[in-house]
Amino acid sequence: xxxxxxxxxxxxxxxxxxxxxxxxxxEVNFQLMLDAPAGADQQWxxxxxxxxxxxxxxxxxxxxxxxxxxxxxxxxxxxxxSIFSCLRAARENARxxxxxxxxxxxxxxxxxxxxxxxxxxxxxxxxxPEELLGDxxxxxxxxxxxxxxxxxxxxxxxxxxxxxKLERADKTSRILDVKxxxxxxxxxxxxxxxxxxxxxxxLRSASAFEMYRKRNGRISPRGVVEFxxxxxxxxxxxxxxxxxARDSLHAISGTPVGTxxxxxxxxxxxxxxxxxxxxxxxxxxxxxxxYLDELQNKLNxxxxxxxxxxxxxxxxxxxxxxxxxxxxx
Amino acid sequence: MTxxxxxxxxxxxxxxxxxxxxRTTARTLVQxxxxxxxxxxxNRQKAAERALLQMGITFNxxxxxxxxxxxxPFDLVPRIVSATEWHRIEKGLKQRIHALNLFIDDIYHGQxxxxxxxxxRDILHSATSYREQCIGWNPPRGIWCHITGTDLVRHRDGQIxxxxxxxxxxxxxxxxxxxxxxxxxxxxxxFSSAKIRPVxxxxxKLRDMLEYLAPEHIPTPRVVLLTPGIYNSAYFEHSFLAxxxxxxxxxxxxxxxxxxxxxxxxxxxxxxxxxxxxxxDDDFLDPECFRPDSQLGVPGLMEAYKAGNVALANAPGTxxxxxxxxxxxxxxxxxxxxxxEIILPNVPTYICAEEKELNYVLEHMNELVVxxxxxxxxxxxxVGPHSTKEQCDEFAERVKANPRNYIAQPTLALSRVPTIVDxxxxxxxxxxxxxxxxxxEIFVLPGGLTRVAxxxxxxxxxxxxxxxxxxxxxxADTCLSDHEAVEVDCAPAGAEN
Numbered sequence: 001x002x003x004x005x006x007x008x009x010x011x012x013x014x015x016x017x018x019x020x021x022x023x024x025x026x027e028v029n030f031q032l033m034l035d036a037p038a039g040a041d042q043q044w045x046x047x048x049x050x051x052x053x054x055x056x057x058x059x060x061x062x063x064x065x066x067x068x069x070x071x072x073x074x075x076x077x078x079x080x081x082s083i084f085s086c087l088r089a090a091r092e093n094a095r096x097x098x099x100x101x102x103x104x105x106x107x108x109x110x111x112x113x114x115x116x117x118x119x120x121x122x123x124x125x126x127x128x129p130e131e132l133l134g135d136x137x138x139x140x141x142x143x144x145x146x147x148x149x150x151x152x153x154x155x156x157x158x159x160x161x162x163x164x165k166l167e168r169a170d171k172t173s174r175i176l177d178v179k180x181x182x183x184x185x186x187x188x189x190x191x192x193x194x195x196x197x198x199x200x201x202x203l204r205s206a207s208a209f210e211m212y213r214k215r216n217g218r219i220s221p222r223g224v225v226e227f228x229x230x231x232x233x234x235x236x237x238x239x240x241x242x243x244x245a246r247d248s249l250h251a252i253s254g255t256p257v258g259t260x261x262x263x264x265x266x267x268x269x270x271x272x273x274x275x276x277x278x279x280x281x282x283x284x285x286x287x288x289x290x291y292l293d294e295l296q297n298k299l300n301x302x303x304x305x306x307x308x309x310x311x312x313x314x315x316x317x318x319x320x321x322x323x324x325x326x327x328x329x
Numbered sequence: 330m331t332x333x334x335x336x337x338x339x340x341x342x343x344x345x346x347x348x349x350x351x352r353t354t355a356r357t358l359v360q361x362x363x364x365x366x367x368x369x370x371x372n373r374q375k376a377a378e379r380a381l382l383q384m385g386i387t388f389n390x391x392x393x394x395x396x397x398x399x400x401x402p403f404d405l406v407p408r409i410v411s412a413t414e415w416h417r418i419e420k421g422l423k424q425r426i427h428a429l430n431l432f433i434d435d436i437y438h439g440q441x442x443x444x445x446x447x448x449x450r451d452i453l454h455s456a457t458s459y460r461e462q463c464i465g466w467n468p469p470r471g472i473w474c475h476i477t478g479t480d481l482v483r484h485r486d487g488q489i490x491x492x493x494x495x496x497x498x499x500x501x502x503x504x505x506x507x508x509x510x511x512x513x514x515x516x517x518x519x520f521s522s523a524k525i526r527p528v529x530x531x532x533x534k535l536r537d538m539l540e541y542l543a544p545e546h547i548p549t550p551r552v553v554l555l556t557p558g559i560y561n562s563a564y565f566e567h568s569f570l571a572x573x574x575x576x577x578x579x580x581x582x583x584x585x586x587x588x589x590x591x592x593x594x595x596x597x598x599x600x601x602x603x604x605x606x607x608x609x610d611d612d613f614l615d616p617e618c619f620r621p622d623s624q625l626g627v628p629g630l631m632e633a634y635k636a637g638n639v640a641l642a643n644a645p646g647t648x649x650x651x652x653x654x655x656x657x658x659x660x661x662x663x664x665x666x667x668x669x670e671i672i673l674p675n676v677p678t679y680i681c682a683e684e685k686e687l688n689y690v691l692e693h694m695n696e697l698v699v700x701x702x703x704x705x706x707x708x709x710x711x712v713g714p715h716s717t718k719e720q721c722d723e724f725a726e727r728v729k730a731n732p733r734n735y736i737a738q739p740t741l742a743l744s745r746v747p748t749i750v751d752x753x754x755x756x757x758x759x760x761x762x763x764x765x766x767x768x769x770e771i772f773v774l775p776g777g778l779t780r781v782a783x784x785x786x787x788x789x790x791x792x793x794x795x796x797x798x799x800x801x802x803x804x805a806d807t808c809l810s811d812h813e814a815v816e817v818d819c820a821p822a823g824a825e826n
Contacts, residue, residue: 001595002583003594003595003596004580004594006596092559095385095559095564096559098385099568099569099571099572099577099578100572106384107385110383110385114382311596313594313598315585316587316599
């Protein structure tokens, strides 16, 4: 398929997944604050930090108030990662590949965009965005379902899946990080009931609470980290996402799994091995935040590798030469 | 909703005869509409608009707040064309396209028609759509104008006239297909009782025609549609047609010319392209051959084209035949090449380049429609009867300064079709653009884009100037052979509402 089309399909899918995860970030924060002991400070700054866009936020908003953070993350058209911007970008990408995706996918994504667009125009939306956030999550799920059910599981579908899984792995790592940033401010609460409640909130925001309960019963920091990072069956766990992303990457390139032809395949394989042979105790011992930070870096490298291999096909030298020649004639 | 208060006035109405009764072709439709419960038609109109918005069949509104998108307004009352009338239109269009194709070929070869004094040489050479680069060139299969959208109008006298030939990149066919989809889902009953000819096989016909142009030794040619990109106002149509044909939609940056062949950048390396349905004007196709500042085209494309390694539809240079001054000569062109009288007449046209006619035009500005030769979309024209004295005088100066660039026509009283306006019916003026494909044979799509001027009394149907569209129903001849499928309806049983 066309490189440009692969690029658009991949990013369409990433942006839909990103919108959902931004909604999840905000929900985890709401949950954390609702459960916080009376008199505890409202914490909105950590949320901005986890998204990685804090520089832009600080510059344009200053201190992190609830209203400001919600505006920044949900409807701010200048923040390229706000839910609104994600949908706009997903739709723009979809528009350039309407002939590749199914009509059902386009129809749904367009309705989804119109819904968020209408919400962004509602002046009171930030007073209680919970319903919108729920709708965003649902609409993203629907999009994934429609994609799986109406699009041939060929190359374009694999690019969709690759984008979605990489994005989700990255965002699950950041949801785990929210807890880290909050812990920074409340070290004395480790091991308390409040701490358990916080971990439960993290699980809930990854829709993982019930599945975790079935597997582990008791909530423990170790158990939650292991479940969200290393589980091979839970669809939002980082390990699960990366294995699926790797499969799609190899389905696209045709290279057997376990070998590599392109740098992106090498990086992806190494990342999967790292996680496959990691233990949760080692991760915590070395510092969870540091591990997640490194993981996010490697994910970015994989993304850059995919870009170079599939999206940015270089013009052959001899064609460049002939073009130059004819232009100077 | 009924037609009880509807008045035909002194216009030709496509649905009602002069006696105020529905024409035979429209009887079923009128009955069906009048049987609907009160308010139902307006509800369906709203449902149609919602469907179009959600399907993203919109165009960007330039100059409005970012993110403002509008649907191309759609009216539920269709235009109906009888089998007999369509038969004549089809014959006339085939004749016209046949002759125009011979004309273009002659222009870029021996120019016999000029030597024989039928078309004056200076008119040809001052046409901005004339491409010297195409002289001597033989396009694949000898075809220049593969896809044409010819604008037809009906005057008060009941006669159908050709208003304009669009041979470069005629747009609008996607609305024909989508409008029909919407109508079928809203009025399944009407479709099952009326014999309406289908339009849904257009993309297939188009693809067949394009594949026919590929170099002969290619068993399964790769056809692509070249678009300027998503900011083009017709982008929806480009992606829609590519999707319906099952071909790749490409932008200039996806293509490059390597060793004389056109290739596209794919995730598996470079792949060859054999046929390009281009929706980019000649000027922007190839910066090495035409405008050097074009960012939309592909450097070296014309070299690959002239080497016979890739086909382009429509062929570069085709635009010479839809120059508005050349238009005036089409009846003579038909006669010259085919020795036949023209079947679908032109609107009488004054050529300002001819002194006698220029003087007439300048004296009668307030009665005429004066058009610049190379403008479209309703720009660069003056509708005399709707203009002030100052506007007429100002336009007269422009005509005097460059008479070659102008033609003038009498103001036509375009026919009308009932249209929903604020919950009741009012007559609105329409035109009709059928689409013609010229490949192994000439195919005329039985239908077309009926554009409607939604403003009361307005004659300007262009979407950029407040126009909308309607479905066009071409009725099947009852004695057609069996293989001529009739669009009975594809909606599932029980979908009726």
